[in-house]
Amino acid sequence: MEACVLIFDCGATNLRVVAMAPDGNIKASHSFPNATADDPFFKGGKIWSLEIIWDKLCAASKAVVDQLKDVEIIGVSVTTFGVDGTLVDFEGNLKYPVISWQCNRTHPILKSLDKYIDLYELYEKTGVYPYDFNTIFKLLWFKENHPETLKDSRFLFMPSLLVNLLSGVQVNDATMLGTAMIANLSTQEVSIPLLEKLGIPAALFGTPAQAGEVVGTVTKKASEASGIPVGVPVCLSGHDTQFAVFGSGAGLDEPVLSSGTWEILMCRSKKYSATAQQLDLGITTEFDAEKNMYDLGVNYVASGLLEWVGNHFFQDVPKKQRYQIMVEEAEQVPPGANGVAVDPNFYDPTNDAGGAISGIKLATSRGEIYRASLEALALTLKNALHVLEKAADFKARKIICVGGGSKNSLWNQIKADVCGIPIQLIAQKETTVLGSALFTFTGVGYYKNLKEARSSIDYQPYLVEPSVNKNTYQQLFENKE
Template sequence: MTHDAVIVLDCGATNVRAIAVDVKGTVLAKASQPNITVPAEENPDWHQWPVEGIFEKFSDCCRQIMKDISPERIKGVTVTTFGVDGALIDRQGNPIYPVISWKCPRTNDSLQHLKQYLDPDKVVTESGVGHFAFNTLNKLIWFKENRPELLADAHGWLFISSLFNHKLTGRLTTDATMAGTAQLTDLKSQTFNTRILSAIGIESDFFPEMVQAGEMIGHLLPEAAAKLGLPAGILVISSGHDTQFAVFGSGAEKGQPVLSSGTWEILMVRSSEISGLAPDMFDNGFTCEWDSHKNHYNPGIQWLASGVLEWVGRQFYPDVTGSEKYKKMISEASAVPEKSHGITFNPTFLPDGNGRTHGAISGLSLNTERGAIYRSALEALSKKLKSSLHQLEQIGQFSASEIILVGGGSKNPLWNQIKADTLQLPIKILKESETTVLGASMFAMSGAGLYDSPEAARVAFDIQYETIQPNV
């Protein structure tokens, strides 16, 4: 067969992957390599993303999967990744400073300094994006206050997905779904907010031309094609922020809540309207990003989730490594009764608006075993989900009858059951776990002309679910 598949390059916080998907939604092949931040030269506690290293991993993974796939089958390629992160660039599109990771603590002070430039309440209500230290706005404030010469010399800014798209095509663009995460835009008009930008001394043309999901960016350059093991000249299609494509790829209709569970858990709903945003709504992780479709929205609430569980694994299971670690953790926690022998866990590990953290474990005794601590973390995160769903129902004026669950967290059967029991709602889990990749591939196929629309691709994929019923 010819031209019946696309390649999705997926850069996650944990893994860098290349995945081939055909027009029926079948994952033909995939390969991954671990992703990790590197320390900054100025401070070993600062986190940065090694863009060149990530692209090399993309290349290695793509060449690996292409050993089993005829190159003639590949119609296009697309890139999806986490939001907010990016780099200042020169006129050739090359970064002039490394990509500051969302994990980096250096922007905590920038968040505290925001009020020196803008009214924080207006920023959240106009942009729709809540106050998080890792927001792109806070990164730019950090440059303004700490490296003003770089900000003055920069030709512009590329989000991390567009850094890779530039390497693929040579074109400077801005993926729309990435812009919608930045706290630099206007929610309703879905353009860059000139008032926010001017307050930090930036013009709208600092960001290259915006492209919508499913829009063609260009053709794969010969040099990039050789690295990836793909034919030169194939189409490069815009996708962008992974969460939006996980939501669309889950099969969710408007008003149907989707929980994307990974390093972060993000509970979102697709909506064609958004109104009545008030500053106090943003106090507990609420944010409203741009949907994968223009002029649509994804109101949602986010919190650190598997990132907390990874911390539990590092602290209490250092003797277990690799794929056996979580099997061991789940096995030991499954033997612990509900309520974890009285252990309570506060999973609020990130600093609040005042820079304070509240993470805690209480109820410990000399008889406490590590399985109880892990289970208490799962229960605490599930309670966070319940309170977040209640808040989102009030904001979105809907009543959930079920939750669609996607992402890496959906592979944890114990956590899935605890969620269903805590919510007393069915949890629907896609049988194909690669939801972000499926969603991105739907837009890539639409942009490449394999389907008339992403919706047509989604129908053809025939999404199937496993349903977890709550125990009464």
Template sequence: MNDETREEAVLVLDCGSTNVRAIAVSASGKVIARASEKNTTYPDPDHEDWHYWSFEALCEKLFRCAREVIKVVAPDRIRAVTVTTFGADGTFLDASGKLIYPIISWKCSRTIEPMSYMDRYINPERVSAISGVGFFSFNTFNKFIWFRENHPELLDSASHFMFVSSLFTHLLTGRFTNDATMVGTSQLTDYRTQDYSQEILDAVGVQKSLFPETIFPGEVVGPLLKESADMMGLVAGTPVISAGHDTQFAIFGAGATPEQPVLSSGTWEILMARCPTIEIPTSEIFKTPFTCEWDVMRGHYNPGYQYIASAVIEWFARTMYSGVSGGNVYEVMIREAMEAPEDCHGVVIDPDMLIGNGTMSRLSLDVDRGSLVRAALNGLVVKLQNGLSILEQVGNFKASQLTMVGGGTRNQFWTQLKANALGIPINVLDEAETTVLGASMFALTGAGLYASADDARRAFNPPCHITLPET
């Protein structure tokens, strides 16, 4: 083993929609071992567009990944374990802790229709005003409508409803809890009190007692049980620390503050800030792709704005550059966009292509494909400007800089367009594992290696490079 793998470390179990991973992070903030396996949902045999997560399969994959990591990092070096995963998904358990219904995936279409008639249960504007969470079909509230109409016995007889990350920590420790950052994605809560809203729960006929104790990141869930420890190759009694929703830990790990929001740029761009207070002006804001979730710190908030992004560029690559040979399609596409005039020969593109609202206007015979790509990039930059303006209003701040993470950061021309439009520096993190690092900061704190997650983040100090606005 090298010096890094002899350091004290924590193990982050990262359950993503595409991959599940186990990653060891040293006390100095270095990723020292990792293992991953592909993840997938399972179709309902009676409804091919309905999707479940198999909790048993997820656990098997995470445990195998953990065993691979322990081949590199000695188990007695692992000072804590934590879990991070996608939001909103969870399921019902009986009193013994046994799952009594599969985990409905956020990818499942069964909740689209219930969202469309939410007003049968409660005024949708009232839900948004109370919860602060935007209208997405995968919200837990929509799943509860579906359960009320299709499996009311579960709502009436189940002992617990737990979100995915806490299903894992329950398996590891035997303790019933729910991670706060997961609870805050559900649209079942009051953002002002950071607790469940009985008014919203009453709409679907459930009691707050259905949900176990809510705990915030960094709290010790409990000691690792021997059976789970043996499955992962770890030491029984190792502390299991609360984490939760991957987005919250990504923005914390990237260094988000009100003055320095974080943009995760990939297939989607998700812009979020960390604010000690927020003020949601009217329900009209929820007609935009706005949402607000709970921060990793109690009493703080993460206003956010999201839109489809790199997928738009990929569409142009498929439809207009399919004849480019070799692996340099994107190089050719971006070079031609850079060579196009700034006004794109007058072309304006609204790249809201996910649900068929995308538009292209002012076409002329002078327009070439490079101008179209540049116009699409300009349109995406406008989305970013709109989103940042909304976040600044809700969080009562003025951004002095922006941090970027994700695959979109590799497109330097696009990054420069963003800096120019916003008029502020953009810090691009060179470390891709911001979710895992963010979760590890809380695990290290829970294990007593740092006084606070902020102290851990300062110690990690991930490197970045800066793109300044062009004058």
């Protein structure tokens, strides 16, 4: 029988289960929308309902399994957004809901961090940029507000919560650990001295395993819920960005832009540095999907801003047609959006003022606002690239763009024009799922190693070259870089 693996892909806006063949072709997929819920225990708090997410993923899994004829499922894995997770007891029962990265309850924790540790010292140890939603700040919030939850507990990141539901096994993966701001950069392990200094039990995280490791098999209970046969191996994946970068086919020092709710510009490296200068530049360093490698990157909200524009200015357009109409209207607007400008800092922990839209007139159209948003995000990308080139000591000749944002042809062209270098697209659009699938195929023994797994993929790369608008954007943005 033909083989495939199932990837549970839990994103901030969509929940999907994808069946992928060894050559990267999708055999079947099914999805449902995802959204945060209100925290019943904290007014104004935002959480992820693990029960709802699990039920939707299981429904999607059953729909996918029903489509697979003469195809054997040889492995299953889970990939999600970074940082988020929660405390569970040793049977896997949640002690508190999963606090979403979209919740601002930990903002005061970051503001008062110096009562625990100096910010620069923390960054030097962990390399992770201090966003207020980082796992470490959630742990400190638990310590200050629900200290009882830290006793006789295990902290499981979101992928591991789902792995636990699939297999009954409680184990974290290294890629999620690398987003948490609690791990030692050099050893890529939990920093016990750091957690002891913060008064947080180091045993909470257990011993994380590497991506691709088989940690269990699908239980009878999970099989009944998901439709996956009992005994199918369950492999670790983890943070979606790391698998998008690997799935893109990028080599060392080749910048990859994972474009989604957040845009994350990263390059894979065998070296790292976490200095005060890099912190001031906004560099985050995470663990690559491959052991003993690092992903240096810059993060910022991207499609999250574009979704906000769509929800507020294109409400009359049905959601299925909204994306197309937004692009079509913006294509009629010249570079510079007729003077409309957007400050895209809708999420910046150092800027309480937030973003802004300026240059609006009575005749301003929603297409101008959308195009101005695309241009502002492209300038953010250009500035991020300069920072990354400086930190990793390389010069980019192209940017590999993957993720949902790579499907926006207008945005791709604006990025190429603003950055002044080609944007490389690939035939494989689902690089997060692909990267996770390649690790899973290798983990269950279908491929001998990751090199062989990735060599089986026909990426069919093609370039979006800068157009004549390149010079126009250089003039428009010369004082904004």
